Amino acid sequence: MSKTIFAVFLCCFSCCINNTFSQTCQGSLGDPVVHIDFGRGDDTFGPELGSNTKYQYIMSNAPADGYYTIKKKIDRGDPWHFISNHTPDDPDGYLMMVNASYSPGIFYETIVTTELCANTTYEFAAWVANLMKSGGIKPNITFQITTINDQILSTYNTGDIPNSVESTWKQYGFLFTTIGNVTQVKIKIVNNALGGSGNDLVLDDITFRPCGPKISTSIDNGQQEKIICENENTSITISANVEGSANLRYLWQRNSGNGWVDLNNETTTQIIIPAQTLPPGNYQYRILAAEINNFNSPSCRAASSAVTIQVTPSPKPIVVSQQNVCIGNTINLDVNGTADSYSWTGPNNYRSNLKSPVIENASAADAGTYQVSIISKGCSAIAQINVSIIALPLAEVDASSVSICEGTSVTLHASGGSSYKWMPSEGLSATDIPNPIASPGITTVYSVSVSNGVCEAIKYVIVNVFRKAEADAGKDRSIIEGQSITLNGKVSGDHVRYFWTPSNFLDDPSKLNPTASPPQHITYTLNVWSEEGCPGSTSDVSVKVYKKLEIPNTITPNGDGINDVWNIAALEAYPEAEIKIVNRYGERVFSSASDAKNWDGKYKGVNVPVGTYYYMIDLHSGQKIITGSITVLR
Known part of the structure; x- marks a missing residue:
């Protein structure tokens, strides 16, 4: 079944494309007013054509002679080409595949339902391909445009359509003119070759386009494309030069990417466009022309080739409006986004081509307005920032x-x-x-x-x-009468001074560790104070002075009253003293009681044998244990 689409502009191209026309429109063509592309769908095979052909329809990859099919693509392989439907950007579109009959004759005929314009010239075009890679009978087709009553308006014969190494869609076309009041026509496609081996072809995209006056358009007297910047304060003039009837009517159209839209108030051969009214994007403009009486019918209008205006978005630099910088600190200039170039200017003839320049050690002279000019894709924009230099506080x-x-x-x-x-x-x-x-x-x-x-x-x-002045006089000490001792004074703190009191029997009371030689018990005080006026402290140490002991080394306990007892002079000065005497075997023969400090040479009331014995005396005065020997004689 054929399908007609009104006022749709399609660019026809394919793998390898050739164009063959018996006549060429000397003017400008309009959009297709008839377009037969055999439909589209999800199924591999499309619907049959009904009465538009006397061939038999079959859903097959290899129709026999006298049969046809409607299919998305031919993919059988040898001896045929692999070939898809011709309609651009339409993978779901169908084509008509024909295996010609043994006898020549019409294999496609249809009445064009689109109302054409009387006395108007149209271009007929159709895309055809020989399916055979080589050899075989070559298709030979005649296209006819007739009135409803079969009066021939125009005819065109393709001649033999040759084989090709690659699949090749080829466009065939010619001009015809509606006569009198003829507004409806027929399309007839005739197979001129015999059937048999070969004469296999595919057909797609049959179109009618009105042929009108020759129209040429340009932008600002010569350009086919113009690039401007967004919000550019200028006007763009597009002019059309029309060669043809003086009794024409015009209408400009614009395509912003979603198809052609009429500019209803633009009906002269020139249009003036304020550039600032165009948002960023690509805009195509063309002019339609037709006789005044036919202009309201889209089937009669010719269209000029399109000219293009490309509006490039202007860059939009964003900077902070105000920057407060302290004297001596860094001024950081910056503009967001990316551009092709940057140009900063500012106080003191400041110049920089960096995106984010830095000004070190800011001074009052650096205060003021800085301006950045950026260029992106040929378009420029300006932004400003005010920099204030703030004095430091007088801390x-x-x-x-x-x-x-x-x-x-x-x-x-x-x-x-x-x-x-x-x-x-x-x-x-x-x-x-x-x-x-x-x-x-x-x-x-x-x-x-x-x-x-x-x-x-x-x-x-x-x-x-x-630090606090701290004194430490050390631990209490003891000496034997006639001995000397060094005091272990310690101090801590910062900037301290010290001295000992009393100074009696000290070699130097201003020393931290003086030598003391007291004849009797005495307490010394270490006095510490700070030169910075911080509180001082004191610490005491007691030095006990014990009598010197005279220990006999021999006794003769024979009862003559002379040297019968081992008696230690001055021992009474050590009331806590303990004495222990042992024989040479370590056996104890005497130990002092709390009162008895003298030994009479007996052990348990019996005289000990003559010989040498050993004593140990612990005075419990802080001094080391005194040891020695004593000889017993009789």
Whole structure:
């Protein structure tokens, strides 16, 4: 079944395309007013053509002579070409495949239902391909356009359609003119060759296009394409030069990508377009022309070739409108997006071609307006940023260094701003006030950031913490009468001084470790104080002085009253003393009781044998145990 599509513009092309016309329109062609493409669908085979052909319809990949099929593509292979339907961008479209009958004759005939214009010339065209790769009978076709009453208006014979190595669609065409009041015509397609081996062909995309006056169009007197920038403040003139009847009517059309749209108010051979009215995109313009009486029928209109206006989007640079920079800091200029080129200008004849230039160590002279001009795809745009240079706050602190004693505090003072930030926070009563109380445990460097709301300056305060003066006189000591001892004094803290009291029997009371030689018990005090005025401290050490012992090394316990008892002079000065005497075998023969400190040479009331014995005396005075030997004689 044939299908007619009105006012649809189709570019016809395929794998290999040739055009053969018996006549050529000397003017301009309109859009196809008749288009027979045999339909489209999801199925492999399309519907039969009914009365439009006397051939037999068959759903087959290889119709016999006198048969035809409607199919998306021919994919049988040898001896035929693989070939798809011709309609561009229509994979679901169908073609007509014909295996010609043994006898020549009409194999396609249809009445064109589209109302044509009287006394108007049209181009007839159809796409045909010989299916045979080589050899065989070659198709030979005659196209006829007749009136409804079979009066021939025009005819065209293709001659033998040759074989080709590759599948080749070929367009055949000619002109015909409707006569008198003829507005309806027939299409007849005749097979002139015999059937048998060969004479196999495919047919697709039969079209009528009105042939009108010769029209040439141009933009601004010569251009077929013009590229402009979005919002460009200019006007574009498109003119048409028409060669033909003086009794013509015109209408301009525009295609913005969704098909041709009439510009109903543009009916002269010139159109003026304000460029700023066109959003970014591609725009095609053409002019339609037809006799005044026929103009309202799309079947009568010829169309010029299209001219194109390409509107390139203007770049849209975005920068921050205001940047506040503190003196001495960095000015960071930047524009978003990408462009082909950048050009910055600013105060002090500033110039830069970078996208994001940097100005180091900003000064008051750098304040002002900076402008960036960018170019993208030939279009330019400008943006501005105002840079203000803000003076730093006059930050002050009362003192850059203060000293305190350990465990005390001091108030720090900063000024010159509207807000403050102290660091570190350890030891501070607050970090966001100008005068916090500082109580650090160790010497600390504090920084204070003084801000005026935009800029900040930093000052530093060292809080020196002097450690407490601490004294340690050491452990209590003991000596034997006549001995000397070194005192183990220790001090800690910063900038400390010290001395011992009393100074009696000390070799130098200003020394930390003086030598003491007291004749009797005494207590010394180590006095420590700080040169920084921090509190001092004292510590005492007791030195006990014990009598010197005279220990006999021989006794003669024979009862003559002379040297019968081992008696240690001055032992009574050591009431806690313990004595132990053992024989040479380590057997104890004497140990002192709390009162008995003398040995009479007996063990359990019996005289011990003459010989050498050994003693150990623990005075419990902090001194080492005294040891030695004693000889018993009789």
